[in-house]
Amino acid sequence: MIASIAVIGAGVTGTGTAWQLAEQGHSVVLVDPSLATPIPERPADRDLNGSTASLGVLMGLAFRRSSGRAWRLRQRSMTLWPAWVEQLNHPESPLQLDTPLIQLAGSAEEAQRMQQLADARPDSGLQFIANDRLGETDPVWPQAGHGAMLSERDGRVDPLLLLKALRRSLIEHNVERRATEVVELQRPGSTARRQWRLITADGRNEAVDLVVICSALGSTKLLQSLGHQRPMDAVLGQVLELQLNKPAKQWTGWPAVLTCGGINLIPHGHNRLWIGATLEPGVNADPAATETMRRLNELAPSWLNAAQLLGQWHGLRARPRDRPAPLLEELEPGLLLASGHYRNGVLLAPATAEWVSQHIDKETITSP
Ligand SMILES: Cc1cc2nc3c(=O)[nH]c(=O)nc-3n(C[C@H](O)[C@H](O)[C@H](O)COP(=O)(O)OP(=O)(O)OC[C@H]3O[C@@H](n4cnc5c(N)ncnc54)[C@H](O)[C@@H]3O)c2cc1C
Structure with missing residues (x-):
């Protein structure tokens, strides 16, 4: 089933996830105030989120552990990276x-x-x-x-070139990009089509089937009003x-x-x-x-x-805080959290997007 999905946050996590979901045929809207500005040519000391400030080091295989979730995510990302680069590489966004x-x-x-x-x-x-x-x-x-x-x-991988390439692919896949902040999320009411509501700073109130929160430090506040405590430092x-x-x-x-x-x-x-x-x-x-x-x-x-x-x-x-990074969770039906990537958000972008896509596939297949 094709779902309407809102992805909140346009760092590498959200942009990569929005691209993957659009590739699967879903109707995606990506929301972040930072979408109002182009990706900078070089990192400057202003308006940086985690992704634009990052060094983009991918240290996935030279990792001491050889079991557990962190290891599996690293391994999976390193397997997916060559295909990501091949798909995203384009003369306009090498x-x-x-x-x-x-x-x-x-x-x-x-x-x-x-x-x-x-x-x-x-x-x-x-x-x-x-x-x-x-x-x-x-x-x-x-x-x-x-x-x-x-x-x-x-x-x-150069994080700025990665974000540019992802933004170009979003346009190609007709992903709607909304340059505003999400101020509140509201649970689905009792109507037949159970949809989440997204209230944005530009005064809009929009209904979607699923929400994916990829807003790093901004995730905590959005979740608090829904009763989910996910503090981050x-x-x-x-x-x-x-x-x-x-x-x-x-x-x-x-x-x-x-x-x-x-x-x-x-x-x-x-x-x-x-x-x-x-x-x-x-x-x-x-x-x-x-x-x-x-x-x-x-x-x-x-x-x-x-x-x-x-x-x-x-x-x-x-x-x-008190949980291992990253936070990849289905918090309730139709609400996914992909955030808190701490030191490895760029490295883990492909594995994160895959995790979200697989959960959404499961959910859209099993929902009535
Ligand atoms: C100096 C530095 C070096 C790093 N080096 C590496 C490295 O070498 N390798 C690596 O893998 N990782 C590295 N990291 C970590 C990596 O950058 C992060 O883990 C990663 O960028 C997190 O990406 P993200 O998309 O989850 O968050 P972010 O890039 O922080 O993006 C979150 C976005 O959410 C938006 N947002 C917040 N609240 C809202 C809201 N209410 N509504 C709408 N939008 C909202 C923000 O505007 C922001 O654009 C580094 C980080 C730093 C600071």
Whole structure:
């Protein structure tokens, strides 16, 4: 059955979900005030949601655990990503996956764990690089003392290009885009066609069969008036853009993402580097946190310390309180929550959209 569906929130989660639902033939409306503005060419320090501030690192396979929901979602997303990119890539909105990802070991113990992981998952494209080989590759990498793990299929997707490509596909699939805030959700009444009502800040009151809430930190307030308590905390992330004055060597040969002590170094453009992101509870950026990150917790090599600061930005992540991220739940018939993705919303966008689509299919088939 074809359903009318409202998706609330147009970050990667909502936009990706709206696209997938439209692909399945549903009639979709996507609602978010941010739809009034085009996706920026580069992240700027204003009007950023989690998605536009993100680095887009996809670390799905180089993941220590090998069971549980978080692991399954990561695995599923990494399986779906190549098809997403193939479908979304278009001359007007080019999109690609940049690989590989290299994670530097911080200690002999970590190196041992990496070696064990690579040995246990030969089919995942994981490979341990011993320190002597790492030294030959580039002796000036930070923290190059214990070896590293190469993950061939992990890497990065540019979040701004992804959002542009998704928005183009929404137009192609006739998804209605409404640039306004949802101020209230009302449960279906007792009429024959049991529909949810969406009250928006522009004064409209609209009926839909199903609602999918993908509004990150904005989800809590919408759910509260329906009696669902899903508190989330903001965790701010800062990113720096650096110009390398005297690069130690050409960027060619560097991975798409180099991870050192949880901090990502992403080469781009001409001798430029993004470095991020901080993990700061709350909504206020702390300059001391940026400084510590820039110095890679005192592990930064001299070429990195000498780099010139070109710019910086920050954004907020939504971390569910007392529940594991992300929140993927059917809260009541016709009301789905896909939110609270915390540090991995971009990585998990395909698996999230698939989860929603499958639930909606089940619901529309079984409903009278
Ligand atoms: C600096 C930084 C770096 C990051 N790096 C990575 C990374 O490398 N890899 C990765 O996977 N993840 C990363 N993340 C996390 C990732 O960005 C988030 O998990 C992801 O963007 C969440 O997407 P989302 O669509 O759920 O939420 P958001 O992108 O925050 O979008 C939510 C949207 O909902 C809208 N909204 C809210 N309330 C309402 C309402 N009432 N009505 C209508 N609309 C509403 C908002 O306007 C907003 O546009 C990073 C985050 C930050 C801040």
